Amino acid sequence: MLNPVSRVRRFNRAVTSAVGALDSSFLGRGRPLGAARVLNAIGHGRSDVAEIRDYLGLDSGLMSRLLRSLEDEGVVETSTHADDARRRVAKLTRTGRREFAAYEALSNAQAEGFLAQHAQREALLAAMDLIASALTRERVSLNESDPQSEQARYCLGEYYAELGRRFKQGFDVSLSRDPDAKDMRRPRGTFIVAMSDTLPIGCVGLKGTDHGYAEIKRLWVAPAARGLRLGRRLMDATEDAARELGIALLRLDTNSALPEAGQLYRTTGWREIPRFNDDPYPDLFFEKRL
Amino acid sequence: MLNPVSRVRRFNRAVTSAVGALDSSFLGRGRPLGAARVLNAIGHGRSDVAEIRDYLGLDSGLMSRLLRSLEDEGVVETSTHADDARRRVAKLTRTGRREFAAYEALSNAQAEGFLAQHAQREALLAAMDLIASALTRERVSLNESDPQSEQARYCLGEYYAELGRRFKQGFDVSLSRDPDAKDMRRPRGTFIVAMSDTLPIGCVGLKGTDHGYAEIKRLWVAPAARGLRLGRRLMDATEDAARELGIALLRLDTNSALPEAGQLYRTTGWREIPRFNDDPYPDLFFEKRL
DNA sequence: CATGATGTCTGACTTTAGTCAGATATCATG
DNA sequence: CATGATATCTGACTAAAGTCAGACATCATG
Secondary structure (H helix, E strand, O other), rough: OOHHHHHHHHHHHHHHHHHHHHHHHHHHOOOOHHHHHHHHHHHOOHHHHHHHHHOOOOOHHHHHHHHEEEEEEEEEEEOOOOOOOEEEEEEEOOHHHHHHHHHHHHHHHHHHHHHHHOOHHHHHHHHHHHHHHHHHHHHHHEEEEEOOHHHHHHHHHHHHHHHHOOOOOOOOOHOOOOOHHHHHHHOOOOEEEEOOOEEEEEEEEEEOOOOOOEEEEEHHHHOOOOOOOHHHHHHHHHHHHHOOOOOOEEEEEEEEEEEEEEHHHHOOOOOOOOOOOOOOOEEEEEEEOO | OHHHHHHHHHHHHHHHHHHHHHHHHHHHOOOOHHHHHHHHHHHHOOOOHHHHHHHHHHHHHHHHHHHHHHHHOOOEEEOOOOOOOEEEEEEHHHHHHHHHHHHHHHHHHHHHHHHHOOOHHHHHHHHHHHHHHHHHHHEEEEEEOOOOHHHHHHHHHHHHHHHHHOOOOEEEEOHHHOOOOOHOOOOOOOOEEEEEEEEEEEEEEEEEEEOOEEEEEEEOOOOHHOOHHHHHHHHHHHHHHHHHOOOOOEEEOOOOOOOHHHHHOOOOOEOOOOOOOOOOOOOEEEEOOO
C-alpha cells in the first residue's frame, strides 16, 4: 500500500474518475463531447482546421463532420485560408462565442469549486503545477521571446523573488548589473522562455557584450518544473543560438548559494575562471568556448 | 496565466490527456474498454455484480451484456449469491486471472515508467498523494481496526517520525507513555484508521484507563491529507465510539509544538486542565465531558 | 401466501466515435 | 503547365456505449 507504484496508481484512479466527471459536465449543453471539444479549441484561438485536428487527434473525415455539425448549429463559420485555398479556417459566430463563454464559465466554476473545498490552497496548487509540468514535460516548448514580453517579465520576477529568498542578504536588482533588454535581442543576444502549455516555467538570457564574449544571464527554472532537466535544455538552446549568432566564447556568473546551478555548469563543459566583473552578488565565474 | 483557476485548469488539461493515454493502453488486449474495466473490477476483488455496476456507473443491461461477453470469452464465471438468489457474483477463471495479471503488469509498468522519467521522485509522489487525497476526500473511510494491524502500525510509524521532526529534542517512543495495544481494543477503547482508497492517511486511538476516563492518543493526519478537516472527523468518530462504550470523560495530552492540534481541541469543546501524567513530552492537557 | 420491491436479463433501439477509400480543389516545383 | 503533394470533404461502413421497456425470478413484509 505504500510503495511508489501503488501511490502513482492511486493517483491515477483518483484522477480518472475526476476527469470523467469533468467530461460529463460538458454534456449538459446538448452537444456531444467531440463537438464540444472542437468548439472549445476554436474558442481558445485555434482557427486552422488542420491544427485543431492535430491537437485533438481526429481523423480528417470525423473532423470535417464535426465542423459541419457546428456550422449547421450556427455556432461556427468557416472560410478558406487567406494564403492557401486548400486550408480552412474556422471562427465562432456570435452565438458560438456565447456557447464558448458558457463552457468557460463551467470550467472556471469547476476549478473554483475544487479550490474552495480545500484549505492549504497554495500547497494544492503547487502540487498541481508540479504534476502538470511532469506530465507535459515532453511538450515543453522553448520559445525565443522579447526580454520585455509578458512571459519574460513574469519569469524574471519569479527569478528575483527566488534570489531574494535564497541569498541571506536578500537580492536587490538595482544593485546588480541588470542586463539591458536590447543586449538580449537578436542579433546581439537572445532571450528564451520555456512554456508548458500556457505557463512560463523557465527562462534564460544571452546577453551580447562588446568584449568578444556573450554572457548567460537569468537562468531560472520554476520550482514546479525542477527535475525535468529543463535547465540543461535551456542552456543547450542558448548555446545553439550563440553559435548561430557567431559567438565563440560564453561567460556567466553565479552564486554558491545556488549549488544546482554550479553543478549544472560544471557537468556541461564550463570551466571556472577568475572574477570578470564587479557585480556584488556573484561569487563564481565560468567560461565555455563553443 | 498565473491565477489559481488557470493553474487548476492547466492541471486538468495535462491530466485529461494522460488519462486518455492510460485508457488506450488497455485496449491492446483485444477487449473493449468497458469489458476490460469490468474484468479489472472483478480482479480487484469486487465480486457482487450490483457493486461492480455501481462502481463503474453502468446500466444494468449494459453490465449484463459485458459480463456475458467476458463469460463467453472464458475469463469470468458467475454464480448466484449464497444469501440471495437474485444477486449474481462473478469471479475470474484461471485464464481470467492471467488476463488480470497482464493488465496489472501494464498498469505497474506505466506507473514505473512515469516515475523513472523524473528526478525528484519524492516530491512528485508527495504531490500525487496530496491531490489524490483532495480528490477523493468525500470517499475517505474511517475504519476501526486493531492497533497492531498493518495500517495502524504504518500510521504510528509516520506519527513518531513526524514528532521526531517537530520536537526540537526529537522523540523516542520508549521514553513516552506508549499505550498498550490491549487498551485500544474494544471494549476498553478503540483505534480508528482513516483510509483513502488503499492508503492510510490518518489515525487516532482511544485508550481505556482504570481512572474513570479514557484518553485520546496518537491523533495523526498524513501531510498529504491536511486541510481536509480529517482531524475533526477522526475526533468526532472517536467521541462517538467513546459514547457507545459508555465513557463519560475524555482526556488527552499534547505539545505546544503542534499548534494545529491545540487549535483543533480548543475549537471543539475541550478545556485545558492541569498536567495529569508524568510523560516527558506533553506540555498541554485537555479534558472533555461527553 | 399475496404483494410490492429488487436484481438481473433480453430485445430493440439510438448515439457517438472512429475508419477507410476515393473525389475534388489547390499548392509547390521543375 | 504537368505532376505529385496536400487539405478537405463525402459516402459507406463498423464498433462501442448507452437507453429503455418489459420479462422473470426471488426476496421481505404484513
